[in-house]
Amino acid sequence: MALKATIYKAEVELSDLDRNVYCDHSVTVARHPSETDERLLVRLLAFALNAPADQNESPLELAKDMWEPDEPSLWQKDLTGRITHWIEVGQPDEKRLLRTAARVDRMTVYSFNSSTPIWWKDLENRLTRLRNLTVWQIPSKESQALAALAQRTMKLQITVQDGSIWVGEGGRSVEITLQRLMGPPGN
DSSP states (O other): OOOOOEEEEEEEEEEETTTTEEEEEEEEEEEOTTOOHHHHHHHHHHHHHTOOSSTTSOOEEEOOTTTOTTSOSEEEEOTTSOEEEEEEESOOOHHHHHHHHTTOSEEEEEEOSTTHHHHHHHHHHHHTTOTTEEEEEOOHHHHHHHHTTOOSEEEEEEEEETTEEEEEETTEEEEEEOEEEESOTTO
16 A cells, blocks of 8 residues: 655745745645655755745645656746756756756756765865856755654744754754855856
């Protein structure tokens, strides 16, 4: 018998002072049986950090990456259905990055494992020609602290200011400091 997804609901209050984005989102996340709390919360963080600044932009959507190998963690599509922003959570392989970067406007990766420096050192030189790729590392201790905020029903307050990110849930909060491994400033 196949295991079923667990449904998580998050009310996300976003105050991104760096991008002048202030909005609230109700997000329903289907958590794959093999997905950890850490990965789930990193997906929600990636959602908040990439939420469209303008209501006229197409919405950012959670995709089915754990169920469908040809989908990312999140994506944004234009009105024609063309993917404009592909967002991966974890450590995708070189072939996936090269293949995807050729067909999207922007691609962003959020890696959070303690093995990120090893993974990135192996790929970095082979990906330098990808001008539409931005790679971020979330320090492992910070992503693990973020995982402690996971609940089936969450009210997350996410504040971004001067490159620092604070994620709060109830009386608890975590500070996240992303480290840019590749990509232009501002992406």
